[in-house]
Amino acid sequence: MQREDIVWQTAVEWVIRGHESLSPADMKELIDWLKEDPANQAAYEEASRLWLLTGLVPPSVPPSDN
Amino acid sequence: MIVEKQVELSDVFMAHRLQLRWAALKILGNPERAEDVVQDAYLKVCEAAAVFDIKQPLAYLFQMVRNLAIDHHRRAALEMNLFENEDEGLHVPSLMGTPEAIVISRQHLTLIAKAISELPERTRRAFELHRLEGQTHRVIAAELDISTSLVNILIHQALDHCRAAFQSA
Numbered sequence: 001m002q003r004e005d006i007v008w009q010t011a012v013e014w015v016i017r018g019h020e021s022l023s024p025a026d027m028k029e030l031i032d033w034l035k036e037d038p039a040n041q042a043a044y045e046e047a048s049r050l051w052l053l054t055g056l057v058p059p060s061v062p063p064s065d066n
Numbered sequence: 067m068i069v070e071k072q073v074e075l076s077d078v079f080m081a082h083r084l085q086l087r088w089a090a091l092k093i094l095g096n097p098e099r100a101e102d103v104v105q106d107a108y109l110k111v112c113e114a115a116a117v118f119d120i121k122q123p124l125a126y127l128f129q130m131v132r133n134l135a136i137d138h139h140r141r142a143a144l145e146m147n148l149f150e151n152e153d154e155g156l157h158v159p160s161l162m163g164t165p166e167a168i169v170i171s172r173q174h175l176t177l178i179a180k181a182i183s184e185l186p187e188r189t190r191r192a193f194e195l196h197r198l199e200g201q202t203h204r205v206i207a208a209e210l211d212i213s214t215s216l217v218n219i220l221i222h223q224a225l226d227h228c229r230a231a232f233q234s235a
Contacts, residue, residue: 009222012225013222016221022102025149048137052137054228057118058121
């Protein structure tokens, strides 16, 4: 994998994991990673934004009853 | 027709406003931020109503409020931790916008819905179970009879495809 791909995949993984609350240790790891490189921040923002958008699309199959 | 749908969805929204705020409050644990999320959701609902044919309005509104609240919570937690690290010279204000600041355009909603509809059936299902129904990897793995690591791969692939769709638009 190229470096850019690794950065993107890492950003996506953080956004997916951020779905649940992160532990303090995970949060520190995320912040360290964001501080490492502006490219990491940019990828994280891009992934966050796409993630937000996907949450606004209605399901193609209606969810089953609760 | 589009105008009728908009009126209908916002009517449903207003009729269930308290329950929607309660749903946000459960995630955020803060009444003011829950109210912010509900107001933000209302603006986004009006955009979404113009773009999508929403078959289950109430379920959709809860999905939207839940996802916006989770997103808000995630950003707020990150920002709080970033401020604690401020003395280390991180440029906090530039890092993350608040969800309220993120304007959702109809064009982007259309683009993302199209990208999701293009996914292979299993990928789409895994992604929707995770993203729209809030299911864990484990539950999705059981439902689709695949491993949890494959669930994670499929979710990644779904977002990769959405990214590619935006880049080529």
